[in-house]
Amino acid sequence: MVLVNRQHVSANVGSVRADDAAGASEAVRHLIQSGRRVIGLLSGPPTSRSGQERAQGYAAALREAGLALDPTLSVNCPPTSKAGGKWR
Secondary structure (H helix, E strand, O other), X not given: OEEEOOOOOOOOOEEEOOOHHHHHHHXXXXXXXXXXXXXXXXXXXXXXXXXXXXXXXXXXXXXXXXXXXXXXXXXXXXXXXXXXXXXX
């Protein structure tokens, strides 16, 4: 068995995962290099491991660029286009 985007403690179960923290950092760095200074994050449900890792990468890239982390620009929401569309 191979799990996608999930970890399992059993040695008999493999997994394939994205590096969410690195991906978020790379995206934020790209936006900063493009001249953006106000960058928000829709991170998914607060219990989502992927969302937590994206939030870590987001915060790390902002710190690296010397930009303040504004908590009002980071929103937890369900992973749907409808939920993400509420934040404007």
